Amino acid sequence: xxxxxxxxxxxxxxxxxxxxxxxxxxxxxxxxxxxxxxxxxxxxxxxxxxxxxxxxxxxxxxxxxxxxxxxxxxxxxxxxxxxxxxxxxxxxxxxxxxxxxxxxxxxxxxxxxxxxxxxxxxxxxxxxxxxxxxxxxxxxxxxxxxxxxxxxxxxxxxxxxxxxxxxxxxxxxxxxxxxxxxxxxxxxxxxxxxxxxxxxxxxxxxxxxxxxxxxxxxxxxxxxxxxxxxxxxxxxxxxxxxxxxxxxxxxxxxxxxxxxxxxxxxxxxxxxxxxxxxxxxxxxxxxxxxxxxxxxxxxxxxxxxxxxxxxxxxxxxxxxxxxxxxxxxxxxxxxxxxxxxxxxxxxxxxxxxxxxxxxxxxxxxxxxxxxxxxxxxxxxxxxxxxxxxxxxxxxxxxxxxxxxxxxxxxxxxxxxxxxxxxxxxxxxxxxxxxxxxxxxxxxxxxxxxxxxxxxxxxxxxxxxxxxxxxxxxxxxxxxxxxxxxxxxxxxxxxxxxxxxxxxxxxxxxxxxxxxxxxxxxxxxxxxxxxxxxxxxxxx
Numbered sequence: 001x002x003x004x005x006x007x008x009x010x011x012x013x014x015x016x017x018x019x020x021x022x023x024x025x026x027x028x029x030x031x032x033x034x035x036x037x038x039x040x041x042x043x044x045x046x047x048x049x050x051x052x053x054x055x056x057x058x059x060x061x062x063x064x065x066x067x068x069x070x071x072x073x074x075x076x077x078x079x080x081x082x083x084x085x086x087x088x089x090x091x092x093x094x095x096x097x098x099x100x101x102x103x104x105x106x107x108x109x110x111x112x113x114x115x116x117x118x119x120x121x122x123x124x125x126x127x128x129x130x131x132x133x134x135x136x137x138x139x140x141x142x143x144x145x146x147x148x149x150x151x152x153x154x155x156x157x158x159x160x161x162x163x164x165x166x167x168x169x170x171x172x173x174x175x176x177x178x179x180x181x182x183x184x185x186x187x188x189x190x191x192x193x194x195x196x197x198x199x200x201x202x203x204x205x206x207x208x209x210x211x212x213x214x215x216x217x218x219x220x221x222x223x224x225x226x227x228x229x230x231x232x233x234x235x236x237x238x239x240x241x242x243x244x245x246x247x248x249x250x251x252x253x254x255x256x257x258x259x260x261x262x263x264x265x266x267x268x269x270x271x272x273x274x275x276x277x278x279x280x281x282x283x284x285x286x287x288x289x290x291x292x293x294x295x296x297x298x299x300x301x302x303x304x305x306x307x308x309x310x311x312x313x314x315x316x317x318x319x320x321x322x323x324x325x326x327x328x329x330x331x332x333x334x335x336x337x338x339x340x341x342x343x344x345x346x347x348x349x350x351x352x353x354x355x356x357x358x359x360x361x362x363x364x365x366x367x368x369x370x371x372x373x374x375x376x377x378x379x380x381x382x383x384x385x386x387x388x389x390x391x392x393x394x395x396x397x398x399x400x401x402x403x404x405x406x407x408x409x410x411x412x413x414x415x416x417x418x419x420x421x422x423x424x425x426x427x428x429x430x431x432x433x434x435x436x437x438x439x440x441x442x443x444x445x446x447x448x449x450x451x452x453x454x455x456x457x458x459x460x461x462x463x464x465x466x467x468x469x470x471x472x473x474x475x476x477x478x479x480x481x482x483x484x485x486x487x488x489x490x491x492x493x494x495x496x497x498x499x500x501x502x503x504x505x506x507x508x509x510x511x512x513x514x515x516x517x518x519x520x521x522x523x524x525x526x527x528x529x530x531x532x533x534x535x536x537x538x539x
Contacts, residue, residue, distance in 0.1 A: 005522065005525050005526050005529060008518075008522045008525075009522060009526070012409070012518075012519055012522060015409075015413070015514075016409060016412060018416065019412050019413045019415070019416025019417070019419075020412060020416065021416070022042065022415070022416030022417070022418075022419035022420040023038075023039060023042060023043070023412070023415045023416050023419050024038045024039065024042070025038060025041070025042055025419070026038075039415075042418075042419040043415065043418045043419050043425055044171045044189075044418075044422060044423070044424045044425065045189065045374070045424070045425055045426075046171075046187070046189060046424045046425060046426030046427070046429065046497065046500055047173075047187045047188070047189045047365055047426070047497075048365055048373055048426055048427040048497060049373050049374050049377075049425065049426060049427060050189040050190050051189070051190065051365045051366050051371075052187065052188045052189040052190050052191045052364075052365055053186070053187070053188045053191045053194055053197065053198075053362070053363070053364055053365075054186070054187050054361075054362070054363040054364075054365065055184075055185075055186040055187075055188075055198075055201070055359060055361065055362055055363075056177055056183055056184070056185055056186075056359075056360045056361040056362075057156075057160075057183060057184040057185075057186060057201070057202075057357045057358065057359060057360065058181075058182065058183050058357065058358040058359075058360050059152060059153050059156045059182045059183070059184065059354075059355055059357055060355045060356050060357070060358065061148075061149040061152045061153065061182045061355055062098050062355075063098075063354075063355035063356055064148060064149065064151075064152035064354045064355040065098040065099055065140070065145060065148055065149065066092075066098035067354070067355075068148060069092060069098055069099060069100075069101055069140065070092075070258055070259060071259065072101060072122070072125075072126075072138075073090045073091065073092060073101060073233070073234070073259075074234070074258075074259040076090045076101070076103065076118070076122070076138075077089075077090045077234070079117055079121065080103075080114070080117070083113060083117060085106070085107070085110045085113060085114060085117075086107070087105050087106075087107050088103055088104070088105050088106045088107070088110075088114065089103070089104055089105050089233070090102070090103050090233075091104070091233035091234075092233065093233075099139060099140035099145055100137065100138070100139055100140075101126070101137070101138040101139075102131060102135055102136070102137055102138075103118070103135060103136040103137075103138070104131070104133070104134070104135040105134065105135070106134045106135060106136065107134070108134060111134065114136060115128070115130075115136065118136055118138065122138060125140060125141060125144045126138035126139060126140055126141065126144075127139045127140075127141055149182060151354070152182070152354040152355050153176065153182050153184070155351075155353075155354045156184060156353050156354060156355070156357065157174055157175070157176070157184055158351075159350055159351050159352070159353050160174050160184065160186065160201055160353075161174050162350035162351065163200055163201060163346065163347065163350050164186075164188060164197075164201070166346050166349075166350060167197065167200065169188045169189070169190065169191060169197075171189055171422075171424055172186070172187065172188050172189070173185065173186070173187040173424070174186050174187075183360065184357075186201065189424075194364060196343070198359070198362070199343075200343060200346075200347065201357070202356075202357050202359065203312060203347055203353075204312050204352055204353040204355070204356050204357075205311070205312065205344070205347035205348055205350075205351075205352050205353065206263060206264050206311070206312060206313075206352040206353070207263060207264075207267060207285065207309070207310070207311050207331075207348055207352070208260035208261075208262065208263030208264070208309075208310045208311075209260055209261045209262050209263065209295065209307060209308070209309055209310070209329075210236075210256035210257050210258075210260050210261065210307070210308045210310055211256065211257040211261065211302065211305065211306075211307060211308075212254055212255070212256055212305070212306035212307060212308050212318060213235060213255045213256060213257060214226065214227060214235075214254065214255030215252065215253055215254035215255055216240070216252035216253060216254055216318075217252065217253045217254075218251075218252065218253075219251075219253065220237060220239075220253050222253075223237055223253040223254075223255065224237070227255060231255075233258075234257060234258050234259070235255050235256065235257060235258055236255070236256050236257075236258045237253055237254070237255055237256075238253070238254055238256055238308075238310060238313055238314065238315050239251055239252070239253050239254075239314060239315065240252045240253070240254065240314065240315035240316075240318065241314050241315065241316055252315075254308060254315055254318065256308055256310070256315075260310070261294070261295060261298050261307075262287060262291040262294060262295055263310075263352075264351075264352045265288075265351065265352070266287050266288055266290075266291035267285055267286070267287065267288075267348050267349075267351075267352075268286045268287055268288045268291075268327075269285070269286045269349060270283055270284065270285040270286070270344070270345040270346075270348035270349050271283070271284050271345050272284075272338070272341035272342050272344075272345045273330070273341070275330075275332050280332055280336070281332070281336055281337065281338050281340075281341040282330045282331060282332035282336070282341065283330060283331040283332070283336075283341050283344050283345050283348070284328070284329075284330045285328070285329055285330065285331070285348055286327055286328055287326075287327040287328070287329075288327075289327070291327070292326045292327030293326075295325060295326060295327065296324050296325065296326040296327075299321050299323070299324050299325045300324040302321055303321050303322065303323065303324075304320065304321065305320070305321055306318055306319070306320055306321070307319060307320075307321050309329065309331065311331065311344075316331050317331065317332075331344070373427050377427060377430035377431075378430075380430070380434060381430060381433055381434055381437075384434050384437055384438075385407065385411070385437055388407070388437060388438070388441050389403075389404045389407065392404055392407075392441065392444070396448055396539055397538040397539065398527075398537065398538025398539065399448055399451075399524075399537070399538060399539035402444075402520055402523045402524065402527075403441065403444040403448070403520070405519070405523060406440065406444065406515040406516055406519045406520045406523070407437065407440050407441065407444075407515070409511075409515050409519055410436065410437075410440045410508065410511045410512050410515040410516075411433070411436075411437070413507075413511035413514070413515070414433060414436060414504065414507050414508045414511050417507040417511070418503075418504070418507070421507075423500075423503045423504075423507075424500060425500060425504070426497045426500030426501070427497065427500075428497045428498060428500050428501035429497075429500035429501055429503065429504040430504075431501055432500070432501045432502070432503070432504030432505040432508060433504050433508060435505060435508070436504065436505060436508025436509065436511075436512065439479075439480070439483070439508070439509060439512055440508075440512045440515065440516060442479070443472075443476050443479075443480075443512055443516035443517075444516055444520060446472040446475055446476060447468050447469055447472045447476075447516065447520065448468070448539055450467070450468040450469075450471050450472045451464045451465055451467075451468030451539055452464075452539060453468075454467045454468055455536075455539075460533075461528060461531070461535070461536060461537045462528050465521075465524050465525075465528065465537075469517065469521055473517060476513070476516065476517065477513070480509045480512065480513055483505070483509055484505075484506055484509055484510075487501075487502040487503075487505045487506045487509075488502070488506070490502040491503065491506075524537075
């Protein structure tokens with residue numbers, strides 16, 4: 001019996017040492033400040049405790065659909081030309097329908113050819129049907145459209161994660177928000193330069209090269225008048241930044257081909273640098289091999305024409321193509337700063353967003369408010385735990401020491417879980433810790449009261465302990481399992497703080513099953529082993 005108790009005591013001590021190590025690891029000293037720093041390094045604090053930024057972002061997924069169908073428009077137009085079908089035009093006539101393409105002006109003698117072309121090459125993604133006056137319509141299939149929107153959301157999350165990792169933000173939370181709304185929840189603990197982070201997250205950072213077909217003009221109205229008041233469907237009007245062209249005029253407008261020569265994912269690398277002639281900051285970018293080959297062929301065939309470098313729908317540079325260009329370029333001028341070149345290089349390296357992003361909700365938590373939350377949460381936990389411990393000592397006498405030891409070990413295991421798992425502790429998480437304390441006491445009360453009942457029935461102390469744990473076990477498991485299921489639902493459907501509550505509650509309940517049943521039983525058995533047969537226990 002004593003050997004069995006010793007083995008179980010060694011197991012409990014081993015568990016205690018393992019989870020204490022999870023809390024502190026190897027602290028740099030034994031002072032209070034060193035231990036506090038060790039805890040904060042291993043137990044990550046959430047936004048509400050550390051301070052930082054809480055954002056809800058709306059991904060404009062229709063822009064991703066529009067970009068995809070723009071490419072399809074160019075592809076269909078090219079297919080028609082390669083098949084010798086002249087006179088037909090491909091466009092998106094409704095600005096509010098990015099999923100809708102129309103092929104109009106189809107010669108009557110080529111109607112069957114156009115139908116065969118569209119059905120063979122595009123019917124897997126579009127519903128193809130005849131329109132009015134020798135035209136055909138292509139409407140993106142709902143399943144394809146939904147998949148494209150979901151890809152846009154997933155890609156946006158991936159890009160934002162890359163950007164925040166590059167900024168060095170620790171323990172960010174970036175995840176979908178409200179299923180089907182194409183929104184993203186972003187929580188960035190410890191952020192101090194909020195405006196810069198917001199600009200970086202929101203920037204689409206889409207760098208493209210376009211053929212210039214008209215301009216410059218001083219304003220948009222003049223530009224439209226110069227091209228006959230109607231913008232061709234394969235063109236776009238964009239404004240330039242200061243210093244984009246040799247004229248040096250501010251805010252000039254250019255007509256560009258809508259489909260870029262390269263753009264977005266064609267960027268292989270980007271680094272901040274300096275212009276070798278003027279010494280001004282610039283961004284040097286490099287294309288992928290495939291994009292470089294395509295760019296070289298295009299520039300070689302268009303020597304003497306104007307080309308525009310466009311970033312986020314603003315013309316950054318306009319230059320005459322003087323020779324073949326392959327895979328390297330730069331962005332300079334316009335008073336670009338050193339910090340801007342670093343940020344822009346990072347944005348281009350991490351990739352362009354598939355669509356623009358709108359900030360739906362922005363909340364900032366200051367570090368002082370977070371420190372107050374920690375202080376008040378810790379005080380609440382300590383007061384609650386001490387009060388419960390004192391009550392157990394008064395009401396259950398010697399057995400109360402048993403309950404208090406199990407309660408202390410429960411807290412150590414819970415904090416060790418957080419240290420090992422890397423879970424983020426939030427203010428609701430602290431509430432979960434306090435609730436765990438209550439659940440732990442509840443388990444001990446069930447066991448102790450059952451032991452008292454058995455003793456009042458005239459059974460010996462050892463038999464009462466055996467029966468008390470045996471009968472209370474089923475009730476304890478039932479209550480813990482149902483609560484863990486509730487916590488799992490909160491974790492699946494909740495956001496960051498709610499998940500923090502669910503995590504600490506679940507870990508605490510699992511620890512409580514170990515401490516209330518196993519640890520408490522070992523302490524009772526150790527106490528009984530030192531008593532004479534039939535000698536009463538303090539409970």
